[in-house]
Protein backbone atom coordinates (compact mmCIF):
# COMPACT_ATOMS: atom_id res chain seq x y z
CA UNK A 601 0.00 0.00 0.00
CA UNK A 602 1.69 3.21 -1.18
CA UNK A 603 0.39 6.26 0.57
CA UNK A 604 0.44 8.89 -2.18
CA UNK A 605 1.41 12.41 -1.24
CA UNK A 606 3.21 11.09 1.82
CA UNK A 607 5.95 13.20 3.34
CA UNK A 608 9.41 12.62 1.86
CA UNK A 609 11.72 10.90 4.31
CA UNK A 610 15.44 10.21 4.54
CA UNK A 611 17.27 7.08 5.56
CA UNK A 612 20.90 7.46 6.50
CA UNK A 613 23.08 4.38 6.03
CA UNK A 614 26.35 4.70 7.95
CA UNK A 615 29.08 2.58 6.33
CA UNK A 616 29.64 1.36 2.78
CA UNK A 617 30.80 -2.13 3.71
CA UNK A 618 28.79 -5.33 3.39
CA UNK A 619 25.83 -4.30 5.56
CA UNK A 620 25.71 -0.73 4.32
CA UNK A 621 25.69 -1.41 0.58
CA UNK A 622 23.16 -4.23 0.84
CA UNK A 623 20.84 -2.05 2.96
CA UNK A 624 21.18 0.96 0.64
CA UNK A 625 20.53 -1.13 -2.50
CA UNK A 626 17.43 -2.77 -1.01
CA UNK A 627 16.05 0.52 0.22
CA UNK A 628 16.61 2.28 -3.09
CA UNK A 629 14.95 -0.51 -5.05
CA UNK A 630 11.86 -0.61 -2.86
CA UNK A 631 11.29 2.91 -1.60
CA UNK A 632 9.39 5.41 -3.77
CA UNK A 633 11.72 8.01 -5.28
CA UNK A 634 10.57 10.87 -3.06
CA UNK A 635 12.42 9.25 -0.19
CA UNK A 636 16.18 9.80 0.01
CA UNK A 637 18.73 7.05 0.65
CA UNK A 638 22.08 8.49 1.76
CA UNK A 639 25.15 6.32 2.35
CA UNK A 640 28.15 7.69 4.25
CA UNK A 641 31.67 6.25 4.34
CA UNK A 642 35.13 7.66 4.87
CA UNK A 643 36.48 5.56 1.99
CA UNK A 644 35.89 6.23 -1.69
CA UNK A 645 35.84 2.52 -2.53
CA UNK A 646 34.04 -0.55 -1.25
CA UNK A 647 36.51 -3.34 -0.43
CA UNK A 648 35.37 -6.97 -0.70
CA UNK A 649 37.17 -8.16 2.42
CA UNK A 650 36.94 -11.96 1.90
CA UNK A 651 39.19 -11.58 -1.16
CA UNK A 652 42.02 -10.15 0.98
CA UNK A 653 43.11 -13.75 1.57
CA UNK A 654 43.52 -14.39 -2.16
CA UNK A 655 45.29 -11.05 -2.46
CA UNK A 656 47.70 -12.07 0.32
CA UNK A 657 48.89 -15.09 -1.67
CA UNK A 658 49.10 -13.28 -5.01
CA UNK A 659 45.81 -14.47 -6.54
CA UNK A 660 44.16 -11.01 -6.68
CA UNK A 661 45.25 -7.39 -7.10
CA UNK A 662 44.05 -4.50 -4.91
CA UNK A 663 42.10 -3.03 -7.87
CA UNK A 664 40.29 -6.29 -8.61
CA UNK A 665 38.64 -6.46 -5.17
CA UNK A 666 37.47 -2.84 -4.82
CA UNK A 667 34.76 -0.77 -6.51
CA UNK A 668 34.16 3.01 -6.27
CA UNK A 669 31.24 3.83 -4.00
CA UNK A 670 30.25 6.66 -6.35
CA UNK A 671 28.81 3.98 -8.63
CA UNK A 672 25.86 3.93 -6.25
CA UNK A 673 24.92 7.40 -7.54
CA UNK A 674 23.72 5.81 -10.80
CA UNK A 675 21.21 3.82 -8.78
CA UNK A 676 19.85 6.91 -7.06
CA UNK A 677 21.71 6.40 -3.77
CA UNK A 678 23.34 9.60 -2.51
CA UNK A 679 26.90 9.16 -1.27
CA UNK A 680 28.72 11.31 1.27
CA UNK A 681 32.45 10.69 1.52
CA UNK A 682 33.83 11.71 4.88
CA UNK A 683 34.77 10.64 8.37
CA UNK A 684 31.71 10.33 10.63
CA UNK A 685 32.76 12.17 13.78
CA UNK A 686 29.47 12.32 15.70
CA UNK A 687 26.30 10.26 15.92
CA UNK A 688 23.33 11.51 17.95
CA UNK A 689 20.86 8.61 18.07
CA UNK A 690 18.18 10.67 19.83
CA UNK A 691 17.83 13.11 16.92
CA UNK A 692 19.24 10.70 14.30
CA UNK A 693 21.77 13.34 13.30
CA UNK A 694 25.34 12.68 12.30
CA UNK A 695 28.34 14.85 11.51
CA UNK A 696 30.36 13.70 8.50
CA UNK A 697 33.10 15.57 6.67
CA UNK A 698 32.14 18.69 8.62
CA UNK A 699 28.41 18.71 7.72
CA UNK A 700 25.40 17.72 9.84
CA UNK A 701 22.87 15.37 8.27
CA UNK A 702 19.65 14.08 9.83
CA UNK A 703 17.50 11.11 8.92
CA UNK A 704 14.10 9.66 9.76
CA UNK A 705 15.87 6.31 10.05
CA UNK A 706 19.51 5.59 10.81
CA UNK A 707 21.22 2.30 9.97
CA UNK A 708 24.59 1.96 11.68
CA UNK A 709 26.83 -0.42 9.72
CA UNK A 710 30.26 0.89 10.66
CA UNK A 711 31.87 -2.52 11.22
CA UNK A 712 34.69 -3.17 13.69
CA UNK A 713 37.84 -1.07 14.00
CA UNK A 714 41.14 -2.94 14.01
CA UNK A 715 43.44 -2.39 16.97
CA UNK A 716 46.93 -3.85 16.36
CA UNK A 717 48.22 -1.17 18.77
CA UNK A 718 46.61 -3.13 21.63
CA UNK A 719 49.54 -5.60 21.47
CA UNK A 720 52.96 -3.92 21.90
CA UNK A 721 55.24 -4.54 18.91
CA UNK A 722 52.62 -6.31 16.77
CA UNK A 723 52.15 -3.69 14.05
CA UNK A 724 55.90 -3.24 13.52
CA UNK A 725 56.59 -6.97 13.44
CA UNK A 726 54.02 -8.34 11.03
CA UNK A 727 51.48 -7.86 8.29
CA UNK A 728 47.85 -7.14 9.13
CA UNK A 729 45.90 -9.68 7.07
CA UNK A 730 42.65 -7.78 7.62
CA UNK A 731 43.62 -4.59 5.77
CA UNK A 732 44.29 -3.92 2.11
CA UNK A 733 47.69 -2.49 2.98
CA UNK A 734 48.69 -5.42 5.21
CA UNK A 735 47.52 -8.11 2.80
CA UNK A 736 49.41 -6.32 0.00
CA UNK A 737 52.70 -6.03 1.92
CA UNK A 738 52.35 -9.67 3.00
CA UNK A 739 51.93 -10.67 -0.65
CA UNK A 740 55.27 -9.00 -1.43
CA UNK A 741 57.03 -10.57 1.55
CA UNK A 742 55.67 -14.02 0.72
CA UNK A 743 56.78 -13.70 -2.91
CA UNK A 744 60.32 -12.94 -1.68
CA UNK A 745 60.28 -15.72 0.94
CA UNK A 746 62.51 -18.67 0.10
CA UNK A 747 62.02 -20.50 3.39
CA UNK A 748 61.96 -20.12 7.17
CA UNK A 749 59.27 -20.01 9.81
CA UNK A 750 55.98 -18.49 8.62
CA UNK A 751 53.49 -17.72 11.37
CA UNK A 752 49.81 -16.76 11.23
CA UNK A 753 48.62 -15.34 14.55
CA UNK A 754 45.22 -14.43 15.97
CA UNK A 755 45.89 -11.68 18.50
CA UNK A 756 42.50 -12.01 20.27
CA UNK A 757 40.08 -14.94 20.58
CA UNK A 758 37.13 -13.23 18.83
CA UNK A 759 37.41 -11.62 15.40
CA UNK A 760 35.38 -11.23 12.24
CA UNK A 761 35.22 -14.24 9.94
CA UNK A 762 36.41 -16.95 12.34
CA UNK A 763 37.46 -19.07 9.34
CA UNK A 764 39.85 -16.49 7.85
CA UNK A 765 43.16 -17.19 9.68
CA UNK A 766 42.70 -20.93 9.09
CA UNK A 767 42.09 -20.30 5.42
CA UNK A 768 45.10 -17.97 5.33
CA UNK A 769 47.61 -20.52 6.63
CA UNK A 770 46.28 -23.21 4.25
CA UNK A 771 46.50 -20.83 1.27
CA UNK A 772 50.07 -19.94 2.27
CA UNK A 773 50.96 -23.64 2.54
CA UNK A 774 49.56 -24.33 -0.93
CA UNK A 775 51.35 -21.29 -2.38
CA UNK A 776 54.72 -22.41 -1.02
CA UNK A 777 54.15 -25.91 -2.39
CA UNK A 778 53.25 -24.47 -5.81
CA UNK A 779 56.49 -22.50 -5.82
CA UNK A 780 58.58 -25.51 -4.80
CA UNK A 781 59.71 -23.99 -1.47
CA UNK A 782 57.39 -25.83 0.90
CA UNK A 783 60.24 -28.06 2.08
CA UNK A 784 62.18 -24.99 3.24
CA UNK A 785 59.26 -23.64 5.31
CA UNK A 786 57.89 -24.36 8.77
CA UNK A 787 54.27 -23.23 9.14
CA UNK A 788 52.64 -22.39 12.48
CA UNK A 789 49.26 -21.03 13.48
CA UNK A 790 49.21 -19.51 16.97
CA UNK A 791 45.62 -18.85 18.08
CA UNK A 792 44.28 -16.98 21.09
CA UNK A 793 41.09 -19.07 20.90
CA UNK A 794 40.59 -22.66 22.08
CA UNK A 795 39.92 -24.02 18.60
CA UNK A 796 38.83 -23.10 15.09
CA UNK A 797 35.34 -21.62 14.60
CA UNK A 798 34.21 -22.45 18.14
CA UNK A 799 30.63 -21.16 17.79
CA UNK A 800 30.00 -23.68 14.99
CA UNK A 801 30.40 -26.49 17.55
CA UNK A 802 32.97 -29.15 18.47
CA UNK A 803 32.51 -31.29 15.33
CA UNK A 804 33.11 -28.44 12.90
CA UNK A 805 36.00 -27.17 15.04
CA UNK A 806 37.70 -30.59 15.15
CA UNK A 807 37.17 -31.09 11.41
CA UNK A 808 38.80 -27.75 10.53
CA UNK A 809 41.71 -28.44 12.89
CA UNK A 810 42.25 -31.82 11.29
CA UNK A 811 42.31 -30.37 7.75
CA UNK A 812 44.86 -27.75 8.86
CA UNK A 813 47.11 -30.29 10.60
CA UNK A 814 46.88 -32.76 7.68
CA UNK A 815 48.88 -30.22 5.69
CA UNK A 816 51.83 -30.32 8.08
CA UNK A 817 50.86 -27.02 9.72
CA UNK A 818 51.45 -26.88 13.49
CA UNK A 819 48.43 -25.55 15.37
CA UNK A 820 48.84 -23.93 18.81
CA UNK A 821 45.47 -22.95 20.36
CA UNK A 822 45.06 -20.96 23.61
CA UNK A 823 48.15 -18.89 22.89
CA UNK A 824 47.22 -15.30 23.70
CA UNK A 825 50.02 -13.06 22.47
CA UNK A 826 51.05 -10.32 24.93
CA UNK A 827 54.07 -8.72 23.26
CA UNK A 828 55.96 -9.03 20.00
CA UNK A 829 59.64 -8.24 19.53
CA UNK A 830 59.96 -6.94 15.97
CA UNK A 831 63.77 -6.95 16.06
CA UNK A 832 64.30 -10.38 17.59
CA UNK A 833 61.21 -11.64 15.70
CA UNK A 834 59.77 -13.30 18.75
CA UNK A 835 56.24 -13.70 20.10
CA UNK A 836 55.58 -13.88 23.86
CA UNK A 837 52.34 -15.45 25.07
CA UNK A 838 50.29 -15.13 28.27
CA UNK A 839 50.95 -18.82 29.08
CA UNK A 840 54.72 -18.18 29.24
CA UNK A 841 55.54 -19.73 25.85
CA UNK A 842 57.57 -17.91 23.21
CA UNK A 843 57.87 -18.50 19.47
CA UNK A 844 60.13 -17.20 16.72
CA UNK A 845 59.16 -16.25 13.22
CA UNK A 846 60.70 -15.09 9.96
CA UNK A 847 57.44 -13.89 8.43
CA UNK A 848 54.37 -12.94 10.47
CA UNK A 849 50.78 -12.34 9.35
CA UNK A 850 48.23 -11.50 12.01
CA UNK A 851 44.56 -10.93 12.75
CA UNK A 852 44.47 -7.91 15.09
CA UNK A 853 42.21 -7.34 18.09
CA UNK A 854 38.95 -5.57 17.18
CA UNK A 855 37.10 -2.75 18.91
CA UNK A 856 33.98 -0.71 18.26
CA UNK A 857 34.58 2.38 16.08
CA UNK A 858 35.30 5.35 18.39
CA UNK A 859 32.40 7.40 17.01
CA UNK A 860 29.96 4.59 17.88
CA UNK A 861 31.54 4.18 21.31
CA UNK A 862 30.90 7.87 22.05
CA UNK A 863 27.30 7.82 20.75
CA UNK A 864 25.55 6.12 23.66
CA UNK A 865 24.65 3.13 21.48
CA UNK A 866 27.17 0.76 23.09
CA UNK A 867 26.71 -1.35 26.26
CA UNK A 868 29.20 -2.91 28.67
CA UNK A 869 30.12 -5.55 26.04
CA UNK A 870 31.79 -2.76 24.06
CA UNK A 871 29.43 -3.29 21.09
CA UNK A 872 25.91 -2.22 20.10
CA UNK A 873 23.14 -4.34 21.65
CA UNK A 874 20.19 -4.97 19.32
CA UNK A 875 16.96 -6.89 19.06
CA UNK A 876 18.32 -10.11 17.53
CA UNK A 877 15.37 -10.44 15.12
CA UNK A 878 14.91 -6.86 13.91
CA UNK A 879 18.25 -5.18 14.69
CA UNK A 880 16.49 -2.25 16.30
CA UNK A 881 18.54 -0.47 18.96
CA UNK A 882 17.04 1.12 22.05
CA UNK A 883 16.67 4.39 20.11
CA UNK A 884 13.55 4.98 18.00
CA UNK A 885 14.30 4.65 14.28
CA UNK A 886 17.94 3.64 14.85
CA UNK A 887 19.13 0.22 13.68
CA UNK A 888 22.57 -1.40 13.88
CA UNK A 889 23.75 -4.32 11.74
CA UNK A 890 26.87 -6.36 11.13
CA UNK A 891 30.16 -6.31 12.97
CA UNK A 892 29.33 -3.28 15.11
CA UNK A 893 26.63 -5.25 16.97
CA UNK A 894 26.64 -7.90 19.68
CA UNK A 895 24.10 -10.73 19.63
CA UNK A 896 24.56 -13.06 22.63
CA UNK A 897 23.77 -16.74 21.97
CA UNK A 898 22.52 -19.25 24.55
CA UNK A 899 25.73 -21.26 24.18
CA UNK A 900 27.62 -18.39 25.84
CA UNK A 901 29.42 -16.84 22.91
CA UNK A 902 28.08 -14.08 20.64
CA UNK A 903 26.99 -14.53 17.03
CA UNK A 904 30.25 -14.41 15.00
CA UNK A 905 31.02 -11.26 13.08
CA UNK A 906 30.68 -12.19 9.41
CA UNK A 907 29.60 -10.69 6.12
CA UNK A 908 26.90 -13.30 5.64
CA UNK A 909 25.17 -12.09 8.78
CA UNK A 910 25.65 -8.38 8.00
CA UNK A 911 24.05 -9.13 4.62
CA UNK A 912 21.01 -10.95 6.03
CA UNK A 913 20.48 -8.34 8.74
CA UNK A 914 20.67 -5.52 6.17
CA UNK A 915 17.89 -7.13 4.13
CA UNK A 916 15.69 -7.47 7.20
CA UNK A 917 16.21 -3.88 8.36
CA UNK A 918 15.73 -2.43 4.85
CA UNK A 919 12.52 -4.42 4.35
CA UNK A 920 11.15 -3.28 7.68
CA UNK A 921 11.89 0.40 6.99
CA UNK A 922 10.09 0.05 3.63
CA UNK A 923 7.15 -1.64 5.33
CA UNK A 924 6.93 1.01 8.06
CA UNK A 925 7.11 3.90 5.62
CA UNK A 926 4.99 2.57 2.75
CA UNK A 927 3.07 -0.43 4.04
CA UNK A 928 4.63 -2.57 1.28
CA UNK A 929 5.79 -6.10 2.15
CA UNK A 930 5.56 -7.17 5.76
CA UNK A 931 7.57 -7.26 8.95
CA UNK A 932 10.62 -9.49 8.55
CA UNK A 933 12.87 -11.09 11.14
CA UNK A 934 16.45 -12.38 10.98
CA UNK A 935 16.62 -16.17 11.30
CA UNK A 936 20.29 -16.70 12.20
CA UNK A 937 20.93 -18.76 9.06
CA UNK A 938 24.43 -18.43 7.65
CA UNK A 939 27.06 -20.12 5.57
CA UNK A 940 30.75 -19.60 5.01
CA UNK A 941 33.23 -21.00 2.51
CA UNK A 942 36.50 -22.33 3.95
CA UNK A 943 39.37 -22.15 1.44
CA UNK A 944 41.77 -25.05 1.98
CA UNK A 945 44.22 -24.36 -0.89
CA UNK A 946 44.78 -26.06 -4.25
CA UNK A 947 41.52 -24.62 -5.61
CA UNK A 948 39.39 -26.37 -2.99
CA UNK A 949 37.07 -25.15 -0.27
CA UNK A 950 34.69 -26.54 2.33
CA UNK A 951 31.36 -25.00 3.29
CA UNK A 952 30.14 -24.46 6.83
CA UNK A 953 26.39 -23.82 6.94
CA UNK A 954 23.56 -23.85 9.45
CA UNK A 955 21.43 -21.94 11.89
CA UNK A 956 23.41 -19.96 14.44
CA UNK A 957 20.22 -19.21 16.40
CA UNK A 958 19.75 -22.95 16.99
CA UNK A 959 18.90 -23.81 20.61
CA UNK A 960 20.60 -24.63 22.86
CA UNK A 961 23.54 -24.53 20.43
CA UNK A 962 23.97 -23.50 16.78
CA UNK A 963 23.35 -26.32 14.31
CA UNK A 964 26.17 -26.12 11.78
CA UNK A 965 27.67 -28.69 9.42
CA UNK A 966 30.86 -28.61 7.39
CA UNK A 967 30.81 -29.89 3.82
CA UNK A 968 33.98 -31.67 2.70
CA UNK A 969 36.51 -29.52 0.78
CA UNK A 970 36.01 -29.75 -2.99
CA UNK A 971 36.57 -27.76 -6.17
CA UNK A 972 32.82 -27.15 -6.23
CA UNK A 973 32.80 -24.92 -3.12
CA UNK A 974 35.94 -23.10 -4.21
CA UNK A 975 34.22 -22.14 -7.47
CA UNK A 976 31.15 -21.24 -5.46
CA UNK A 977 33.26 -18.71 -3.56
CA UNK A 978 34.82 -17.33 -6.78
CA UNK A 979 31.38 -16.91 -8.37
CA UNK A 980 30.05 -15.31 -5.20
CA UNK A 981 32.90 -12.75 -5.31
CA UNK A 982 32.24 -11.95 -8.98
CA UNK A 983 28.53 -11.57 -8.45
CA UNK A 984 29.04 -9.46 -5.35
CA UNK A 985 31.22 -6.93 -7.13
CA UNK A 986 28.72 -6.71 -10.01
CA UNK A 987 25.43 -6.80 -8.15
CA UNK A 988 25.82 -4.47 -5.23
CA UNK A 989 28.19 -1.79 -6.40
Ligand SMILES: Cc1cc2nc3c(=O)[nH]c(=O)nc-3n(C[C@H](O)[C@H](O)[C@H](O)COP(=O)(O)OP(=O)(O)OC[C@H]3O[C@@H](n4cnc5c(N)ncnc54)[C@H](O)[C@@H]3O)c2cc1C
Pocket residue numbers: 614615616617618619620640641642643649650651652653682683684685709710711712729730731760761764857859889890891892905906907908909910939940941
Ligand atom coordinates in the same frame (compact mmCIF):
# COMPACT_ATOMS: atom_id res chain seq x y z
C1 LIG B 1 40.26 -11.41 5.43
C2 LIG B 1 38.77 -11.44 5.66
C3 LIG B 1 38.03 -12.51 5.15
C4 LIG B 1 36.65 -12.56 5.36
N1 LIG B 1 35.94 -13.60 4.82
C5 LIG B 1 34.61 -13.68 5.05
C6 LIG B 1 33.84 -14.73 4.50
O1 LIG B 1 34.35 -15.61 3.78
N2 LIG B 1 32.51 -14.78 4.78
C7 LIG B 1 31.91 -13.82 5.57
O2 LIG B 1 30.69 -13.91 5.80
N3 LIG B 1 32.61 -12.80 6.10
C8 LIG B 1 33.93 -12.70 5.85
N4 LIG B 1 34.65 -11.66 6.38
C9 LIG B 1 34.00 -10.72 7.33
C10 LIG B 1 33.21 -9.64 6.61
O3 LIG B 1 33.98 -8.97 5.66
C11 LIG B 1 32.68 -8.67 7.65
O4 LIG B 1 32.03 -9.37 8.67
C12 LIG B 1 31.71 -7.69 6.99
O5 LIG B 1 32.41 -6.87 6.09
C13 LIG B 1 30.98 -6.86 8.03
O6 LIG B 1 30.16 -5.95 7.39
P1 LIG B 1 29.81 -4.55 8.09
O7 LIG B 1 28.92 -3.83 7.13
O8 LIG B 1 29.36 -4.77 9.47
O9 LIG B 1 31.22 -3.79 8.21
P2 LIG B 1 32.28 -3.46 7.10
O10 LIG B 1 32.04 -4.26 5.86
O11 LIG B 1 33.61 -3.58 7.75
O12 LIG B 1 32.00 -1.93 6.73
C14 LIG B 1 32.19 -0.89 7.63
C15 LIG B 1 32.35 0.40 6.83
O13 LIG B 1 32.26 1.52 7.71
C16 LIG B 1 33.23 2.49 7.34
N5 LIG B 1 33.54 3.29 8.53
C17 LIG B 1 33.90 2.85 9.76
N6 LIG B 1 34.05 3.88 10.61
C18 LIG B 1 33.77 5.00 9.91
C19 LIG B 1 33.71 6.39 10.24
N7 LIG B 1 33.99 6.85 11.48
N8 LIG B 1 33.39 7.28 9.27
C20 LIG B 1 33.09 6.86 8.01
N9 LIG B 1 33.11 5.55 7.65
C21 LIG B 1 33.45 4.64 8.58
C22 LIG B 1 34.40 1.67 6.84
O14 LIG B 1 35.21 2.43 5.97
C23 LIG B 1 33.68 0.50 6.12
O15 LIG B 1 33.50 0.76 4.75
C24 LIG B 1 36.02 -11.55 6.13
C25 LIG B 1 36.77 -10.48 6.63
C26 LIG B 1 38.12 -10.42 6.38
C27 LIG B 1 38.93 -9.24 6.92
